[in-house]
Amino acid sequence: MTLKTTPLNAAHRAMGAKMVDFGGWDMPVNYGSQIDEHHQVRNDVGMFDVCHMRVVDAKGDGVRAFLRYLLANNADKITVPGKALYSAMLRPEGGVIDDLIIYFMTEQWFRIVVNAGTADKDIAWMKEQAAVHAPNLTITSRDDLAMVAVQGPNARAKAWQVLPQTKDATEHLVNFQAADCGEYFIARTGYTGEDGFEVMLPKEKVEAFWYDLNKAGVKPIGLGARDTLRLEAGMNLYGQDMDETVGPLESGLAWTVDLKSERDFIGKAALLANPPSKKLVGLLLLDRGVLRGHQKVVTPHGDGEITSGTFSPTLEKSIALARVPNGVAVGDTVQVVIRDKMLAAQVVKYPFARNGKGLI
Amino acid sequence: MSNPTDLRYTASHEWVKTETDGSITVGITDHAQELLGDMVFVEAPAAGRKLKAGEECAVVESVKAAADVYAPVAGEVTAANADLDNAPEAINNEPYGAWIFKMKPDNAADVAALMDAAAYQAHVDSEAH
CATH class of the missing domain: 3.30.1360.120 (Probable tRNA modification gtpase trme; domain 1)
Known part of the structure; x- marks a missing residue:
């Protein structure tokens, strides 16, 4: 290839x-x-x-109403021209198709920036939904x-x-x-x-x-x-921290999902019908080693899994995001299986570092 | 960086230095550290551990990835480089100085049978294609 x-x-x-x-x-x-x-x-x-990320322009009357239905976050939150909003785009079953940023430019124009690996399926999905709910909109991949x-x-x-x-x-x-x-x-x-x-x-x-x-x-x-x-910075990576098989509430994205307002959106019914049993937490490795994606996390509430792990140059320690059972709390010590060993890690609030400084 | 001609090499990118007492010192090659990038963690085998040729016995981890280090020949581990615990980046800075472990080979002839620098370079070049 x-x-x-x-x-x-x-x-x-x-x-x-x-x-x-x-x-x-x-x-x-x-x-x-x-x-x-x-x-x-x-x-x-x-x-x-x-440059591998994709810019998509959605244009036409009713673009705001369409995005209000298409996305888990509420497009009505952005009313000042240029203002951006981070959102997940969900399957009707609640899985995450992609995470993206929308920019409100005018009531006839929203710009959308999506991930590289998901761009083609995202655009196909948007067009499929637009054909049903907003047939007058144009959705253009800005290649x-x-x-x-x-x-x-x-x-x-x-x-x-x-x-x-x-x-x-x-x-x-x-x-x-x-x-x-x-x-x-x-x-x-x-x-x-x-x-x-x-x-x-x-x-x-x-x-x-x-x-x-x-x-x-x-x-x-x-x-x-x-x-x-x-x-x-505690930012999710699509394909690692979430994908179509998990919902936003299990992926640390509850802050981007509005379930309280009257607004209906794709995936809302599934999220309400299936309260999450797991959540995304931060881990700080207490022992020597490096946390990596897919390592097993052992807790008194059941097992979890690291979704993203690395060495943090700012903290000079290994950090991770992990999907664990709801009962696990910040401050708990859990065990991570690395090769043939069980290493201790602390559950922490993330982000781990921003604006030049470590936060842990 | 060219590969020192007084060392022997494995296909899995370890270098092997024969000491005057017949023991060997093992590290990873410049090519290996270059592929892995910034090193952040090294786990070396404990002294006294008996190893088969080709056995996984150490792990080096960079920011990007973890990689196994293999025993170049059969023998017994005699020492691990504890300096790497706090300074794993020494492998990036000085790949042929930052040794990972030492061992006593079962047969000196096994060491002599490993690749020389020219053969190793040919091996690296062949992997690049």
Whole structure:
């Protein structure tokens, strides 16, 4: 199978990236030390190629009402232009099709950003639902757009240095808000737990943008550090922490699901009919070793499983997200089976680290 | 980094140094550490443990992944490198200095039969294709 490439593929190779097959995409996992890249973002600024993620525009009258029904989070929460909302999109049975971000631009236009590996099935699902519930809407995959995330405490300043013409439109943005600056769509969002922007721009401009950022002192960061940063920040990864076989309430996403309002949405009846018996918690390994996905978690309330685990460069300890029985509480000590050993881990509240600092 | 010519190598990317007393020192190659990336944890075998050739006996974990380390030959473990407990990154910085364990081989001839540097390099090149 030929791997798919982003418009930055040549730039990654020129910058010394180690490339890996990431869900069918030829992507940089690191350029040098993954741990240095992690600290670079927590302490200064780094840039990520996220061109593999997909931008989808939903346009037409009634787009808000459609999204209110399509998504588990309530599109009515965003009324200020540019404001973003994180949501799960559910199967009628309650499983998670994907997690995504929607941006309210006008009552005729919402922008949606979805994961790379799920983009095609997401768009097919949206179109299938729209055909029934909002046949006048157009749902367009914006394959003409590229996306770069600039993240870290100095990210916005560096982005403005490279794109000074966008500063007036973006300096007032609050967290989780975007501005449409013509060719550049700039959102104060990210997947690292740090301040910064996600910049959507025409594909043919992205390589120059990447090199301009680099000249301004922004270092490229690979998918390896992206994973440790998002896990420290307590952000779920689709396909690991949740998928179509589990619901949002068992995946640490209850805060994004509104079950109280009158609003109906796809999956709501299933969530109400099946209260969760498990939940997602944070783990901090007390013994020496590294927590990894799929390791078994033994608790007095029954077994659980790690969904994502890694070494946290900020805490210099191993951390994980784990799906465990409801009875397990923060502060409990549980056992994790690693190879032939049982190692002690503490159940903790996450996020583990954000804004340059450890929180545990 | 080129592979030192005074060492022997395994297909599973361990290097083996023969000491003057006939014991051997074992670590992982520059190629192996490069593939794994930043090392964060090493679990070495206990002294006194008897190993068969090819037996899983140590684990090295980077941020990215865990990898088994195999006994290059049959023998008995005589020492583990405790310095790696607090400084696993030494494997990245100095792969041919940061040894993981030492053992007394059952047969010296087993060590001589391992790959030399040129054969190991050919093996690495063949895996890349």
